[in-house]
Amino acid sequence: MRTPRLLVAAATVVALAACSGGGAVEGTPGGSGVRDPYFPKAGNGGYDIGHYDLRLDYAPDADAGSGAGHLTGTATITARATRDLSAFDLDLKGLDVEEVTVEGRDARFNRAGQELTVRPAEELNDGETFRYSGEPETITDPDDSEEGWLPTADGAVGLGEPTGSMAWFPGSHHPSDKATYDLAMTVPEGLGVVSNGELRDERTRGGRTTFTWHTAEPMASHVVTVAVGEWETARSTTDDGLPVYTAVDPTQADASRKVLKRIPEIMDWARQNFGPYPFSSTGAIVDRDEDAGYALETQNRPYFPGTPDTVLLVHELAHQWYGNSVSPKTWRDMWLNEGFATYAEWLWEEDHGGDTAQETFEALYDGTYYDDEDANDSIWAFPPADPPDAAHISDSPVYQRGAMVLHKIRETVGDDAFRELLHGWAAAHRHGNADTEDFTAYVERSAPDEDFSEIWADWLRGDGRPDAP
The missing domain is CATH 1.10.390.10 (Neutral Protease Domain 2)
Known part of the structure; x- marks a missing residue:
């Protein structure tokens, strides 16, 4: 198991719409997990997340040369309580919680495995906050594949299927709880950040560049990604104007060029067979062969370790209809x-x-x-x-x-x-x-x-x- 040498310190704000009036908590705990038959602790009961706003900062270790470094972040989660709650859970694995406050007041909390259970002094309203720090994990799945936070030769990549996203941001990590996303990550100038959705902003100040990505359509957390590294990027459109954004590790650029040029052709073929495309952009991320052990249908732009062949590209793009939407x-x-x-x-x-x-x-x-x-x-x-x-x-x-x-x-x-x-x-x-x-x-x-x-x-x-x- 490859464990990234990363330190995380972050603050998370959870805005939950309460189901009842003010006063002491009279509800019931939200529940840890949605009782999935294979991952019973994945996801959480009692609320529905509508939006994640992730603000991350990544500083690689200049001496490591293997993707190790320092990651800090803030996650603001907007959610709706589906019943009166005396407590709520979030999935967060391998990180130490420093403090929890609810509307500025200390709240009791406890950890049990991947569950962070928060017990506010008063009913859930808005402004629930907790801070955490630690080392994000590379998670080994039951089938021995690795997910979560994976160090790469020139950065890192977050891959989440089935539950790995809980290694780098807190949330309700089950496909039944989808949300929209904003993700901004700051990295040293010269590195790039690729994520889901559309690139809204790229701004460099003081030798560091912030990339801001926005995903307007609902997305399950297992197909969220953020990939940090050196990229050759290309922007184009399909014949009907759909934005195509590709990011390729320079070592894969020559080998990938021909197959990635077929994305508009594949998208046209797929729309004829599967119907209207459900998202607002498409593309691909091509990393080095050794950076992950599998391709993944990350939303909007699938992730590939090494250059894919055309059939694999078809497979992952078809997932945008079947598996992602x-x-x-x-x-x-x-x-x-x-x-x-x-x-x-x-x-x-x-x-x-x-x-x-x-x-x-x-x-x-x-x-x-x-x-x-x-x-x-x-x-x-x-x-x-x-x-x-x-x-x-x-x-x-x-x-x-x-x-x-x-x-x-x-x-x-x-x-x-x-x-x-x-x-x-x-x-x-x-x-x-x-x-x-x-x-x-x-x-x-x-x-x-x-x-x-x-x-x-x-x-x-x-x-x-x-x-x-």
Whole structure:
């Protein structure tokens, strides 16, 4: 586990709209976690966050040369209480809380794992503040991948799926609680900062530059990112005026140039297949190969460790519709992210001279898709809608067998109706959340004359490889 040598000192302001009048606290605690089946402590009950305002300052260690340094920040969180609260929780991992005040008065608090529980002296109103400091963690997931705050060769990157964002800012870190964001980070002149949304300002004073980013559309915290380093940036637009912003590590610039130029083409193709783009800009971040172990669909501009190929770029951009705009209600519904993005790969290949989706489906079913027999067998390890535990939510069945479910639906309804279904599903839950039951119900409503019971029983929820299709 790579642990960044960073010191954080920050103040967080939480503005909560109370549900009752003034006086002593008579409500109930908000609750730690939303009882996700795989990450039960993720998120928090009793309130809904509407906006984060993150003000961060990063000073790398000039002698380290490995991304180590000093990070300070202030987070202002605007939230709405959904019931009378005597206490509320925030997800914050690996940082020491210095003090908590509520409207200028000291408040009691305690820490338990990733939970910071605040107990104000009076009912929640506005101006709840706490200060914290410590070393942000690189979190090792149940599948042994790393997330959270990752040091890089020339800076650092925050990657959050599924719960890593709690390593560098406090909040309600579950996809069911989306919010808009403003993020401003100050770094030494010569370094750049890339985040989600649109770059609103870049200003240098006294040898330090502040980059201010704004995300106007709701965003789940696991697709929030901030990447600090040396970047070659490019701005352009698609044919219909959508801003495209790319940031590439100089070591990857030559290799990335050709594939990143295809972003407008991919976006046009995706809109035809998935419907209107749900966000106000697009792009990509390309870091060095060794800086992370995976690509991630960070909102507006996916993150890649090393130059992606076209199919991977298609996959992560498709996530902007399926996974980012339509986000899972729980992490059990991960196949609604990855099955759709994987099927987008199949559609792209089909439309651009590669294998048809039917040929890809047959290769997976026949066990000839991968060169490795174990990899082919792994597709049938568990149903895509029911991973056995948190360590398996990103395994092959979630991706490949999830895509196979979609192909079976396409076979049943036909190509035209299937495209309408892709458009309609993205529109029905735009900027919201959905689970597997929502999806199966939507499909059945969209094609009321068809019987999908065998697809749900055998392909979506059944154990092992179904009988020959």
